[in-house]
Amino acid sequence: MPDKHIRVVLPGLLMAMLLAMLDNVIVGTAMPRIVGDLGGVDHLSWVVTAYVLGATVSTPIWGKLGDLYGRKTVFLTSIVLFLLGSVLCGFAQDMPQLIGFRAFQGLGSGGLMVGAMAVLGDLVPPRERGRYQGQFAAVMAVAMVGGPLVGGFITDHADWRWAFFVNLPLGGAALVLLALRLDLPKRRTEHRIDWFGAALLSAGVTALVLITTWGGNQYAWGSAQILGLAALAVVSLAVFVVVERRHPEPILPLGIFRNRNFSLVSGVGFLVGFAMFGAITFLPLYQQIVQGASATNSGLLLLPMMGGLLVTSLLVGRMITKTGKYRIYPVIGGLVMILAMVLLSRLDADTSKLESGIYMTVLGLGMGFLMQTSMLIAQNSVELKDLGVASSTATFARSIGGAFGVAAFGAIFNHRLHDLLADRVGPQAADRLSGGGGGGATIGPATLGALPAQVRTAVVDSIAxxxxxxxxxxxxxxxxxxxxxxxxxxxxxxGGPETAQERAESTLVAQEG
Structure with a gap:
């Protein structure tokens, strides 16, 4: 597509991505007010879980539907569902209603990120796509930093329902812009929707998400509930593989995994999600308890990480467009992320905000080498007819990795926190503070100041x-x-000039796929 057309529709794609990334952050900040109005504090986690579940389950399905029915129609449908879910959440009268509407909103959210990346893949050839990496990285930075600020403002100065209604102007603008100006090639194909495969995949993914959400928290890892969910996940996904091999229009074509690059970059995406999203989940708690930041300012303290991500994404995008080479960047990104994790493992109660900011900058630099580059490689590894499936699978791999990372590192964090508290204040007090005795944790920014000085010091050191x-x-x-x-x-x-050697390599990879 001409650059002029891309520049017109790009803001709509960026606004749709921003919607998907902002929502959970804003709602999370407003949750205390929501619980205070609707009650149901025992169902608090389900407000987040229902949304994540809906988004994760629907992600692969949105990608396939876009390949079958056309990217524009399916993408606009996901925006409409997301906005309708936002309105319903804003008018919820009790906690069960809110949880159900959040699941519905999550179904729409699953198509926003995937749809934006797939539409960009239709508009821009991979060789030129690197030029737009920085703009998508900037959206991530705005969401990570702006989300807590918007959520904090709504919590302090407006009704909590505006945490959902705030989506309407942004989403409405994206919807109108894309409906009027997005022009994609139309393809006519015969369709046979793999509904059975979609149901099996949904059941398996739902079980996996619930395992990572409930395991070690609501239920013990060896409990009948968790083991039952594990059995359901294994059986559903095993049958899913059998069904996908036989269906003429599989919801997830397993043949794409025969492509070496696609399988490798999916594995990289899973590991990045596992390590990055799993680990940085605990940074806001560290910043608020140990470094004394407010909930709103903890978002600003992530700015160095987002700055590193933005700078690297811009540079890498330009280099890929200029040279057509990309293989080295995931390797460099992985090495930089290792360095970042080693540096962040040095955090303690005496680490200054400047020092932790430098560590987070290094992490952002590593992320910038990996985030958009891995999507680019995934999309370039498949035929154009499978572009939506490739985009959704890459996103899905990262999301599942993040879910497993949060669960695994959550267990590590809780176990280590209890042990450190037990050494400092005794096992009984450690149970009360960390929730190890089943009564729920009492550690939080609001309660920290009420603790005796000796206990407060022990808590700060243990969190660190x-x-x-x-x-x-x-x-x-x-x-x-x-x-x-x-x-x-x-x-x-x-989309770029090919040498004879590159054409031979492309043919070899295509034969592998």
Whole structure:
């Protein structure tokens, strides 16, 4: 597509992505007000879980539907569903209603990120796509920093329902712009929707998300509930593989995994999600408890990480567009992320905000080498007819990795926190403070000041030590990223000049797929 057309529709794509990334952050900040109005504090986690579940389950399905029915129609449908879910959440009268509407909103959210990346893939050939990496990285930075600020403002100065209604002007603008100006090639194909495969995938993914959400928190890892969910996940996904091999229009074509680059970059995405999203989940708690930041300012303290991400994404995007080479960047990104995790494992109660900011900058630099580059490689590894599936699968791999990372590192954090508190204040007090006795944790920014000075010091030191342990364990996952990335094969990006050697490599990779 001409650059002029891309510049017109790009703001709509960026606004749709921003919607998907902002929502959970804003709602999370407003949750105390929501619970105060609707009650149901025992169902608090489900407000987040229902949204994540809806988004994760629907992500692969949105990608396939876009391949079958056309990217524009399916993408606009996901925006409409998301906005309708936002309105319903804003008018919820009790906690069960809010949870149900959040699941519905999540179904729409699953198509926003995937749709934006797939539409960009239709508009821009891979060789030129690097030029737009920085703009998508900037959206991530705005969401990470702006989300807590918007959520904090709504919590302090407006009704909590505006945490959902705030989506309407942004989403409405994106919807109108894309409906009027987005012009994609129309394809006519015969469709046979793999509904059985979609149901099996949804059941398996739902079980996996619930395991990572409930395991070690609501239910013990060895409980009948968790083991039952594990059995359901294994059986559903095993049958799913059998069904997908036989269906003429599989919801997830397994043949794309025969492509070496696609399989490797999906593994890289899973590991990045596992290490990055799993580990940085605990940074706001460290910043608020140990460094004394407010909930709103803890978002601003992530600015160095987002700055590193933005700078690297811009540079890498320009270099890929200029040279057509990309293989080295995931390797470098993995090595930089290892260094970042090692540095962050040095966090303690005496670490200054400047020092932790430098560590987070290094992490952002590593992320910038990996985030958009891995999507670019995934899209370049498949035929154009499977572009939506490739985009959704890459996103799905990262999301599942993040879910498993949050669960695994959450267990590590809680176990280490309890042990450190037990050493400092005794086992009984540690149970009360960390929730190890089943009564729920009492550690929080609001309650910290009410603790005796000696106990408060013990809590601060223990939070710092537990956070350090999480990043130390994250090194083990991160070290696998460059080991996988080094086996990625350099294949000419579509849309650029190809040498005879690159054409031969492209043919060989296509034969593998």
């Amino acid at each position: 030590g537990a956070t350090s342990s999480v990043f130390l364990w994250a090194v083990a996952a991160t070290v696998l990223v460059p080991l996988l990335a080094v086996f990625i094969r350099e294949v000419a990006l579509r």
